[in-house]
Amino acid sequence: MVAAPRSTYSCVWGWVVSIDLLALVGAMLTIATPLVWAGIGEVVVERTGILNLGIEGTMYLGAFIGFLAALRTGSPWLGLLAAVVSGVVAGLAMALLTVTLGLNQHVSGLGLTLFLIAVCEFTFRLLYAGERPTLEQKFHTLLPGVAVLNQHWLTYVAFLVLAPAAWWVLRSTGMGYRLHAVGENFEAADVAGISVAATRYVALMVGSALMTVGGAFLTLAVLGSYTLDIINGRGWVCIALVIFAQWRVWPTVFGALIFAVTDALQLQLAITTAFGSIPRELMLALPYLAVITALAVWGRKVRYPGSYLRAYRRG
Amino acid sequence: MSRPHALLELNGVTKRFGDLTANDSVSVSVAAGEVVALLGENGAGKSTLMKILYGLVRPDAGGISMNGQPLHIGSPRDAMSAGIGMVTQEFSLVETMTVTENVALSAVGLGIVDTRAARQRVTAAMERIGVDIEPDRLVSTLSLGERQRVEIVKALFHDCRVLILDEPTAVLTPQDVRALFATIDRLRQTGLGVLFVSHKLREVAEISDRVVVLRRGQLVGERVTSEVGVGELAALMMGVKAAAPVGDTAAAVGLPTEASPDAPAAPDRGESTTAQTPALVLTELTLERHGRSIVDAVTLTVQRGEVVGIAGITGNGQTELMELLCGTEQTTSGRMEVDGVDVTRSDVAGRLAAGLGRLTEDRRGSVVPQLSVEENLVLEDLPTYVRRGLVDRTAIRAHAERLIARFDIVATPAAAVSTLSGGNMQKVLLARALARRPRLLVAAQPTRGLDIGAYQFVHSQLKELRDSGAGLLLISEDLDEMRALCDRIAVLFRGRIVGTLTVEEATSERLGVMMTGEAVPA
Ligand SMILES: Nc1ncnc2c1ncn2[C@@H]1O[C@H](COP(=O)(O)OP(=O)(O)O)[C@@H](O)[C@H]1O
């Protein structure tokens, strides 16, 4: 046993006491929520062999449309509904490009993301140039004042309803079998009478709707306002998480929690004096580095779905 | 000719792919309780026609009718509800799913799947047609023969009145073929109409009631099987006059001929081989996976100028033995020498340098499909074609042109390999392997799926290589091919060599018994 030098020891001890564990867990759950919604959406889509790089733009769209509708109607519920509808439309657009037209999935997805981000930014500036509109009515947290448990209902639903339901649907239902068969071997699915196009359309519409809920969570529940960089790469994080999770639901949730806990930690540490000397940018990069590390450690021997990135055409 | 009332009919079906007419106004019918064979060389348009019937390909003209009523088939769903089942030429199984999941796939709705009930139904369906496979096994762990049985169970899982089998015997061993034919027979008796697609005359002659011959997309003949000789069928299929000598043809498609009733003459070796190092020496070569011996202490010698065959039922370690030989799999224990050089621990490049040549089973996996013919031809010795760090295009082109001429490859040097037919792709691989003058060639299923012309060509090249003094190890499921080429045949069972016969001793019966694990004293 080598005793640590006293100065290092006290420094590390200083860290530990400065962390408020309950607050950390609470923040972790909130931060993970949009990743769980969008990540599970991406799992649903990628199960059919389609890589939806439109996820980042789709999350922006959900955040923006949800905010806009809630602002105009005064109801966050109508905002959420509008976000979901916009997600279905974004999924349809992606399906049109990659399924019906059979275009390259990378190009289609990146194109969709760039387009949607630009549309959101343009419309926002057009409508509210120079203003900072905020919602009068946003979603409130449940159980206010109770540590850890004072979360938004969308957080409860994400962990307690969405994740188990998605896991069960993918594993035990005919719909899940169909997604799996189309994603692994779409020729075989076709021979078995499963429509490859219809399956992929449905997966893209449902998956994209989940992504928009993830985006709308940020405007309708957390912030109550819209900013131009509101998603800030969370969609890309989901892409990495899904590969890390090898297209499974629970590992995706686990990956989202790793990202979230690192993010929550860096937020806490940033306000403690001991870490004031560390560049802010480095701290901000921490959660992303955590995801990259997780991917490097566990995501290396990944077996991609058999139909990944391929368009299906009959003879 | 009188025939039972047709159950299912294709009328004047035409399908074009660009300039190519894959089916030219073809009409075929099948009655209940009848086995109709669709015979034709590779590329004749058999699969296309069957895919049209199953809704996988949309015809340009023509129609389908069932019991005299026109039937619209726009998708496999339509075909299934009309009572048509199909086993496609390339298997349509999801490897990451279990047997049950695959079989039940076409029957699952959107809601919850009752796995236990599905398993019971699948087990019952398997019992009905005499198949015994553990329903919870992943398809990726099944042998080709087992996969095909799963395919048949799957095709019959919904109420099926017509079953299409597209080249079902291409990957089967003699025993599996027997089992398949017994199944087909049983199905025929229950009143099922069967469309049996094949390019193997003997099988067609044995199993079918009626034969329809396709050639270059056209229907060139229709015969009642009991009234026609195989010679005539061969002639129809290849478009030669029936009067032409069919001895070679018959031999090529695996029929016994008078000239070679059983074994070919022992090859003439020229000089004595006793003083030479053997081309290949395997000593107790073993591969273990998860504690099981997949290749189990294989000891074998191939002399120069000798052809040794490895026979066995699919899945008895042939694939893994091939991987060990090629160096794509690490040997667990034992020793391998090529031309006197120990290559047990060498990588692929080291083995190639020691004089190993290979012709693997998976042709598409042995080429880079997007690269051109000339590029694929030099893939294994690129360093020879590099001058001062740059690829010497002129030399590569010249090399390719020489090989294209010598191996009679129908392609230009610049054509992408993906555009080649199976026969020409195999010729490219053969050319690449032989151009390096290997001292030992290991070849797995070198003629699988090839048409007669390519089949004969590959055999003549392999014989030429043997005569030039190289050793040849041939892994094949085609016993006629084995007898035509080999001096000795070793039988692999559960990864172990259960015996070695000289070609004279290797009758079908004897090999068949050994393939089920019985050692037969030579
Ligand atoms: N989807 C396709 N696109 C273009 N050509 C095709 C396609 N499918 C088949 N062909 C061509 O049609 C011809 C007949 O093919 P196929 O029906 O598979 O023959 P067979 O089953 O008798 O070997 C071949 O020349 C093949 O290359």
Ligand SMILES: [Mg+2]
């Ligand atoms: Mg075919």
